[in-house]
Amino acid sequence: xxxxxxxxxxxxxxxxxxxxxxxxxxxxxxxxxxxxxxxxxxxxxxxxxxxxxxxxxxxxxxxxxxxxxxxxxxxxxxxxxxxxxxxxxxxxxxxxxxxxxxxxxxxxxxxxxxxxxxxxxxxxxxxxxxxxxxxxxxxxxxxxxxxxxxxxxxxxxxxxxxxxxxxxxxxxxxxxxxxxxxxxxxxxxxxxxxxxxxxxxxxxxxxxxxxxxxxxxxxxxxxxxxxxxxxxxxxxxxxxxxxxxxxxxxxxxxxxxxxxxxxxxxxxxxxxxxxxxxxxxxxxxxxxxxxxxxxxxxxxxxxxxxxxxxxxxxxxx
Amino acid sequence: xxxxxxxxxxxxxxxxxxxxxxxxxxxxxxxxxxxxxxxxxxxxxxxxxxxxxxxxxxxxxxxxxxxxxxxxxxxxxxxxxxxxxxxxxxxxxxxxxxxxxxxxxxxxxxxxxxxxxxxxxxxxxxxxxxxxxxxxxxxxxxxxxxxxxxxxxxxxxxxxxxxxxxxxxxxxxxxxxxxxxxxxxxxxxxxxxxxxxxxxxxxxxxxxxxxxxxxxxxxxxxxxxxxxxxxxxxxxxxxxxxxxxxxxxxxxxxxxxxxxxxxxxxxxxxxxxxxxxxxxxxxxxxxxxxxxxxxxxx
Numbered sequence: 001x002x003x004x005x006x007x008x009x010x011x012x013x014x015x016x017x018x019x020x021x022x023x024x025x026x027x028x029x030x031x032x033x034x035x036x037x038x039x040x041x042x043x044x045x046x047x048x049x050x051x052x053x054x055x056x057x058x059x060x061x062x063x064x065x066x067x068x069x070x071x072x073x074x075x076x077x078x079x080x081x082x083x084x085x086x087x088x089x090x091x092x093x094x095x096x097x098x099x100x101x102x103x104x105x106x107x108x109x110x111x112x113x114x115x116x117x118x119x120x121x122x123x124x125x126x127x128x129x130x131x132x133x134x135x136x137x138x139x140x141x142x143x144x145x146x147x148x149x150x151x152x153x154x155x156x157x158x159x160x161x162x163x164x165x166x167x168x169x170x171x172x173x174x175x176x177x178x179x180x181x182x183x184x185x186x187x188x189x190x191x192x193x194x195x196x197x198x199x200x201x202x203x204x205x206x207x208x209x210x211x212x213x214x215x216x217x218x219x220x221x222x223x224x225x226x227x228x229x230x231x232x233x234x235x236x237x238x239x240x241x242x243x244x245x246x247x248x249x250x251x252x253x254x255x256x257x258x259x260x261x262x263x264x265x266x267x268x269x270x271x272x273x274x275x276x277x278x279x280x281x282x283x284x285x286x287x288x289x290x291x292x293x294x295x296x297x298x299x300x301x302x303x304x305x306x307x308x309x310x311x312x313x314x315x316x317x
Numbered sequence: 318x319x320x321x322x323x324x325x326x327x328x329x330x331x332x333x334x335x336x337x338x339x340x341x342x343x344x345x346x347x348x349x350x351x352x353x354x355x356x357x358x359x360x361x362x363x364x365x366x367x368x369x370x371x372x373x374x375x376x377x378x379x380x381x382x383x384x385x386x387x388x389x390x391x392x393x394x395x396x397x398x399x400x401x402x403x404x405x406x407x408x409x410x411x412x413x414x415x416x417x418x419x420x421x422x423x424x425x426x427x428x429x430x431x432x433x434x435x436x437x438x439x440x441x442x443x444x445x446x447x448x449x450x451x452x453x454x455x456x457x458x459x460x461x462x463x464x465x466x467x468x469x470x471x472x473x474x475x476x477x478x479x480x481x482x483x484x485x486x487x488x489x490x491x492x493x494x495x496x497x498x499x500x501x502x503x504x505x506x507x508x509x510x511x512x513x514x515x516x517x518x519x520x521x522x523x524x525x526x527x528x529x530x531x532x533x534x535x536x537x538x539x540x541x542x543x544x545x546x547x548x549x550x551x552x553x554x555x556x557x558x559x560x561x562x563x564x565x566x567x568x569x570x571x572x573x574x575x576x577x578x579x580x581x582x583x584x585x586x587x588x589x590x591x592x593x594x595x596x597x598x599x600x601x602x603x604x605x606x607x608x609x610x611x612x613x614x615x
Contacts, residue, residue: 161527163547163555168565171575172546173526180500180528200484200493201527201546208497222484222493222524227551232406232486246489247402256401258490305501309462311494312455315401 001271004060006049010268013042046268053217055243055252059225061217062196066271068278070097070112070155073195076278077285078103078110086137090170093134095126095162096206098141103153104286109145111138111206112155115196129162132175135205139175139182146186149297151289154192154206159224161202176205183208184305187297191288193263193281194218194250210304211288212258214250215281216265220258221248258311261288346370348541362582371540371582373519376428376445379478383441383586389432394424394463397455402489410487417449426451426481427460431467435590437599440468443478444518444525451481453525454488458495461529465502474512474593475503479530483523496528503529512596514589517544517567517576535592536576537585538567544576 003011017038020031053061061067074081078101085092098111115128138154145152161172183190183206192209198220214220223231228246229238253259263284266273292300343352351367362382363372374382381387404410418424426448431440442464444451461477468475484492506513515533517526519542527546538544545565553560563569567579580588594600 161546163552165552165556165558165560165564168545168547168552169573171531171573173522173544174531174575176527176546177496177500177529177531180497181504181532184497184501184504201496201524204493204496205527208500220490222489223486228486238406241406245402245404245406246486248490253490256490258494305504308494308497309501311498312397312401312458312488312491315398315455315491 002065004057004064006057006060010042010045010049013038013045017042043267046272050217050268054240055219055246055249056225056240058217058249059219059239059243061269061271062219064269064271065117066274067196068270068274069117070114070157070195071117072274073155073278073281074101074110074112076275077282078108081110084137084141087133087140089133089136091133093126093131093137094124095128095130095158096134096138097125098137100150103151103289104282107148107150109141109150109152110155111141111152112195113158113202113206115157126162128158129160130158130202130205131162131164131167132170132172135161135175135179138206139179142179142182142186142190146188146297149188151189151191151293152186152209153285153289154190154209156192156194156198156203156207156220157196158199158202159197160199161205176201179205180208184308185301187301189289189292189295189300190304191285191292193285194220194259195281199224208304208308210292210300210307211260213261213263213281213284213288214253214259215263215270215277216250217269218250219243219248220250220253221246256315344372347372364582369540369581371519371542373446373480374582375447376443376478376480379443380428380430380441382582383476383589384430384432384434384439385436389430389441391428391430392463392467394427394429394456394460397459400487401455401491402487404487404489406487413449413487421445421448423448425456425460426453427457429460429464429467431471431473434586435594437590437593437597438471438473439476439593440464440471440473441476441478444480446480449485451479451525452483452485452492453481453495453499454485454492455495457481457485458498461495461499462502465506468506468511469509472509472511474514474597475506476514476516476589477503477529477533478516478518479521479525480518481521481523481525483525493524496524499529500532503532507534512593514592516585516589517570518542520544522546522548522565531575534596537588538570538576538579539585540567540579540581542567544570 081101083099097114113128114125116122116125190209191211192207193213225239225243228242230236250262263281266276270277342355346365348370349368363374380389400411426445429442503513514535517538521530521544543565570576571579
């Protein structure tokens with residue numbers, strides 16, 4: 001497993017436990033007590049570390065390569081998943097994965113950023129950074145869901161929209177603007193979950209939802225801490241300070257009223273227990289949808305629009 | 318202050334106060350280095366007489382240029398919380414705000430005004446680039462919402478004129494939320510069947526371009542204006558390639574189908590009036606119906 005800097009003491013202890021287990025395989029020395037003692041120490045350390053992660057540490061956790069991605073949630077939670085492709089204008093963008101499927105038995109439209117999990121898939125998915133065709137595909141499918149009365153689930157995990165010559169030439173700004181407009185227009189239940197990184201315009205393009213959920217250690221921000229540091233501090237080194245100042249944690253965003261619910265992660269973060277994380281999000285999505293499904297399309301649309309028109313009328317107390 | 322200014326009557330103060338002298342009588346064109354006298358600058362609407370380069374036009378000057386007889390009514394904008402995140406970089410954001418307010422005499426980076434253009438009642442929301450780069454935080458969002466609401470109440474078209482680097486970082490996620498918020502606001506105008514026009518001026522980038530600014534029924538741009546989502550430097554460092562000439566300029570966007578027209582400043586007022594009168598199927602004053610040649614070419 002990829003070990004984050006601040007997790008090193010924990011990983012060293014885990015290494016020791018592994019070693020002891022190896023030793024005991026060879027002889028008949030009883031080391032169960034020692035292993036138990038060390039395991040307790042690991043748990044305690046994990047609990048202590050994860051109870052007070054700094055915003056910068058959370059940024060690392062949110063970007064952890066072994067954190068479950070959109071593809072993992074779809075594989076585990078969506079039956080009959082049927083991917084749909086293309087924006088009908090220019091191309092197919094694999095940075096955004098989307099399609100029809102069933103969540104707990106009922107048809108839904110699922111749309112999410114996919115970062116990929118190894119070199120090949122990361123390249124194929126462009127590291128989760130979408131081009132205009134990705135947002136235009138999302139828009140097309142949100143409209144389709146609205147047309148058929150199907151709830152929309154979006155999973156956000158992106159460093160941001162792709163900054164490239166081709167993306168600009170094809171209207172990145174317009175594609176994002178239209179995607180936001182469609183998010184706010186559809187007449188069906190719409191739930192979004194920030195599952196890792198919610199990076200700027202590329203994130204809000206999929207996240208103007210009735211219910212916005214965030215995994216406990218995910219982040220959501222107007223700019224990356226590194227980008228903010230290089231502009232305001234004129235030094236990439238200050239990313240740690242920028243992460244503090246930006247209030248990008250689920251806990252701060254909940255206080256600001258931008259996020260409606262925080263989804264708990266297992267002890268030590270989503271990457272330590274992917275299965276439990278996926279089930280935790282599943283329960284939260286189910287609860288959120290349960291509240292929205294009985295409402296009429298007009299009410300859902302109005303509720304969403306009323307919520308976002310109020311954003312920023314109050315700050316942190 | 319000295320003994321004289323302290324003791325003269327208020328009406329006489331104007332006589333003893335030093336006269337305001339423009340600190341820069343001559344301005345150099347950033348494109349061709351041509352020197353322009355400030356009065357000629359005013360006359361040419363801040364367009365270089367030598368090469369036609371469009372320099373940034375201060376917001377109030379532009380309002381005077383657009384409205385009939387240079388007359389308009391500003392509206393007061395509802396207050397939003399200053400510094401909602403208690404943001405601090407090397408300096409406190411609250412202090413930065415105070416400084417910019419003192420320097421510009423404006424509360425934030427947006428001005429909302431209404432008045433007549435070619436006799437048609439119009440609401441304009443215009444960005445003030447001098448205020449923290451025209452960046453969009455909660456106060457700017459509030460301005461767009463107020464402008465949209467006013468347009469609906471007055472049954473008037475809405476024109477938004479951005480000049481902005483994008484979202485205001487010091488208001489973090491709340492700045493990002495303004496993208497969704499302003500989108501709802503301008504949609505309310507559109508839902509009423511009222512024209513929503515956007516005039517993209519230099520620069521229109523980031524979170525501003527990726528929300529209300531790209532949602533106009535008709536998109537006009539000023540010659541040479543930089544318009545795009547990602548900043549040129551970010552793109553260059555990401556892809557490690559040199560950017561093509563004219564990249565993200567208004568003319569480039571016209572070529573890519575992202576704006577309807579690029580309009581020279583001297584033709585702006587007439588073009589906007591013509592568009593509004595056409596969209597609303599009304600006759601404007603006769604002299605304004607004449608089509609400027611440049612607009613047809615564009």
